[in-house]
Structures are given as structure tokens and as C-alpha cells.
Amino acid sequence: MSSSGKTSRTKLVKVVLLGDGGVGKSSLMNRFVTNKFDSQSYHTIGVEFLNKDITVSNNTYTMQIWDTAGQERFKSLRTPFYRGADCCLLTYSVDDIQSFKNLTMWKKEFLYYADVQDEEHFPFVVLGNKVDIPERQVSIDDAQIWCNHHKIPYYETSAKDSTNVQIAFEGAAKRVKEQEEKLDLKSPHANTVDLNKRLPKSGSCC
Numbered sequence: 270m271s272s273s274g275k276t277s278r279t280k281l282v283k284v285v286l287l288g289d290g291g292v293g294k295s296s297l298m299n300r301f302v303t304n305k306f307d308s309q310s311y312h313t314i315g316v317e318f319l320n321k322d323i324t325v326s327n328n329t330y331t332m333q334i335w336d337t338a339g340q341e342r343f344k345s346l347r348t349p350f351y352r353g354a355d356c357c358l359l360t361y362s363v364d365d366i367q368s369f370k371n372l373t374m375w376k377k378e379f380l381y382y383a384d385v386q387d388e389e390h391f392p393f394v395v396l397g398n399k400v401d402i403p404e405r406q407v408s409i410d411d412a413q414i415w416c417n418h419h420k421i422p423y424y425e426t427s428a429k430d431s432t433n434v435q436i437a438f439e440g441a442a443k444r445v446k447e448q449e450e451k452l453d454l455k456s457p458h459a460n461t462v463d464l465n466k467r468l469p470k471s472g473s474c475c
């Protein structure tokens with residue numbers, strides 16, 4: 270999480286939304302930030318971002334949501350924006366099995382271009398969007414199995430009727446916080462000089 274400089278207690282969290290074209294990434298961002306839904310939205314070209322402040326467990330975060338273009342032809346326009354992300358929301362649509370199968374590809378693409386240090390523990394979240402549509406092609410069980418296997422939290426959302434949208438973004442902030450706390454626990458030892466440690470006997474000293 271990078272410090273925004275807004276207040277000493279507000280953290281800027283860069284969140285990248287990824288997934289196939291048409292799964293509802295822009296709609297999720299707009300529902301979260303402006304609480305609006307447009308049934309006639311256009312395909313994103315490249316990337317767009319919006320900010321929104323949220324408070325989770327007494328911590329305030331400025332969520333900077335980067336909405337990317339899911340269509341293959343825009344790949345070179347979106348990938349430069351993955352670097353510096355604190356969290357990645359892998360999004361599919363529950364009425365589109367192919368968008369679910371492509372989650373593995375999206376995860377790989379993100380890790381490749383974001384160049385994260387600790388790939389295994391990077392905070393991903395999966396969103397199964399459009400749950401307001403009754404004709405599902407992906408069951409909640411299948412989605413949960415994939416997420417359990419990859420150790421990623423799963424939320425079923427609808428940008429249209431607002432189901433779980435706020436909760437999912439709060440979940441993303443929590444994931445980032447948990448990851449930071451884990452790193453904080455590790456780092457004191459990594460940088461500590463043990464003054465009791467003896468030099469090897471064979472070592473020469475000035």
C-alpha cells in the first residue's frame with residue numbers, strides 16, 4: 270500500500286480490475302464509486318481509474334480502482350498499468366463459462382506484467398459478476414473450488430442490482446491489509462543485526 274499523503278492515516282490502495290471483455294469490470298467500478306449502473310456501457314479502451322475512500326476496521330483507504338480493457342486487442346494498452354498494484358480483482362461473469370476458464374490466463378498475465386516480488390502471496394480476489402442473471406453457466410461450487418485451489422477469496426456480485434459490490438471491495442482492502450501485516454511480521458527479522466552472533470573462529474578481524 271502506498272501512502273497517499275492525504276492524511277497520515279489514509280492509505281492509497283491501487284486495485285486492478287481484470288477479466289474478459291463484457292464481464293462487467295467498468296460497471297463494478299462505477300457501482301462501487303458512483304452507485305450507478307448503465308445497461309448500455311461501452312467497451313473500455315486501455316484503462317480508466319476512479320478513487321473512493323472506504324473505512325475498514327478503523328482504517329481509511331483510498332481505493333484507486335483501475336478498470337482495464339478486457340478485449341485481447343487492447344492488451345498492449347492495459348498491461349503497463351499492472352505495476353505497483355496492491356491488489357488484483359480477477360473478474361468473470363457467472364453466465365459466461367469461457368470468462369471463468371480464462372481466470373487462469375488473467376492471473377498469469379497479471380503476475381507477468383506486474384512483476385510482483387512475492388507471486389505466491391500476492392492479494393488476488395475473484396469476483397463472479399452478474400449473479401442477477403438466473404441462467405448461470407458457472408456454479409458457485411465450481412467457482413469456489415477454483416478459488417480454494419488458488420487460495421483466493423471469492424465474492425459473487427451484481428453491478429446491476431448492487432449485490433456484494435461494496436463488500437467485495439472492502440474484502441480487497443482487507444486482503445491488502447492482511448498481506449501487509451504478514452510482511453511487517455517478517456521484516457523486523459530480515460533487517461535485524463544479531464549483536465550476539467559470533468564471528469566464525471577462522472574469520473580474521475582488524
Ligand SMILES: Nc1nc2c(ncn2[C@@H]2O[C@H](COP(=O)(O)OP(=O)(O)OP(=O)(O)O)[C@@H](O)[C@H]2O)c(=O)[nH]1
Pocket residue numbers: 288289290291292293294295296297307308309310311312313314337338339340398399400401402426427428429430
Ligand atoms: N445483468 C447484468 N449485466 C451487467 C452487470 N454488470 C455489467 N453488466 C452489463 O454487461 C455489459 C458489459 O459491462 P461492462 O462493465 O462494460 O464490461 P467490461 O468488463 O468493463 O467490458 P470491457 O470494457 O470490454 O473490458 C454492459 O451491457 C453492462 O450493462 C451485472 O451485474 N448484471
